[in-house]
Amino acid sequence: MLNSPKTMKNLISLFIIILGIFLTSVNIYGSFMSIRPDVFFEDELRFANDSPLEFDLALEQINKKDSETDLNYSERLTDVIAKSIAHIHWEKYDPEKFNQLIPLWENYFLYFMGKFSNIPEFEKYHFADYQRSLQRGIGICGDASMVMSQLLDKNYITNQIITFPGHVIVSANVGQNQKEMLFDADFGVTLPFTAEEIKQSPSLVNNYYLKAGYFDYDITAFNRIYNNNYQRWNGVKHFITNKYYFEKITYILKWPLPIIMIISGIYLFLSSRKKRI
Numbered sequence: 001m002l003n004s005p006k007t008m009k010n011l012i013s014l015f016i017i018i019l020g021i022f023l024t025s026v027n028i029y030g031s032f033m034s035i036r037p038d039v040f041f042e043d044e045l046r047f048a049n050d051s052p053l054e055f056d057l058a059l060e061q062i063n064k065k066d067s068e069t070d071l072n073y074s075e076r077l078t079d080v081i082a083k084s085i086a087h088i089h090w091e092k093y094d095p096e097k098f099n100q101l102i103p104l105w106e107n108y109f110l111y112f113m114g115k116f117s118n119i120p121e122f123e124k125y126h127f128a129d130y131q132r133s134l135q136r137g138i139g140i141c142g143d144a145s146m147v148m149s150q151l152l153d154k155n156y157i158t159n160q161i162i163t164f165p166g167h168v169i170v171s172a173n174v175g176q177n178q179k180e181m182l183f184d185a186d187f188g189v190t191l192p193f194t195a196e197e198i199k200q201s202p203s204l205v206n207n208y209y210l211k212a213g214y215f216d217y218d219i220t221a222f223n224r225i226y227n228n229n230y231q232r233w234n235g236v237k238h239f240i241t242n243k244y245y246f247e248k249i250t251y252i253l254k255w256p257l258p259i260i261m262i263i264s265g266i267y268l269f270l271s272s273r274k275k276r277i
Helices: 005-030 053-063 070-085 108-116 130-136 141-154 195-200 202-211 215-227 240-253 256-276
Strands: 159-162 166-173 182-183 188-190 231-233
Touching: 005 108, 005 256, 053 070, 053 130, 070 141, 070 182, 070 188, 108 240, 130 141, 141 159, 159 215, 166 215, 182 195, 188 202, 195 202, 202 215, 240 256
Parallel strands: none
Antiparallel strands: 159 166, 159 231, 166 182, 182 188
16 A cells, blocks of 8 residues: 555665755765856956956965065065955845855755745855855955954964954964064055054045945945944854855765765665565
């Protein structure tokens, strides 16, 4: 009978096998795909001429040179990250257009979370892993700051992620006498001030953004942003703790889980048939 325990067990076994095969196939397909959008048009970008560097070139340029001081490297890295991550108009486009919703073939855990959890952080996902951010090639201030913080950590440069209402930057103790300096890796601007100094006098930043090619309306926005209380975070693990570990776990599990499903399904199916015999 169709509703007998053995029949149901066989159907469940077959479902597990088929789902495991499907997810394995999705993973294999994804290994030939790139998370980076195919093309960027100027009207899609927040800044002019902001199409990102090729991923391989970005990976090459983020490495610290032997001759660089921590300060020289931090300044250059700020510029490289700004050129490697395009700041798109996130609010204007469907999340699937720029792979803000992580595709099924990239990570099915993150895809299903984005589709069905109703959690905004997964609907428009920001990678914790800096290489995945650079590979996708899009992001906003939080993405750029997380990339920079991890690369500074990798090079043993003490740093913190600093969040102002509406903007995220990085601080590092690399100035003269290890004085704190600020790095806006989204806009590619180095600020030789502490967070407290720009909070007390936001106009200190004006010339630095103007020299980098930004406009008066950007300066007005930064003056408003920096004239607020801020919060410090000790790296990406502290900044997005739960998501950081969830992302790590899902990328570890995405291959073995469907294989375990296939093996388990076959075992259940065969054990059911043996009992019948």
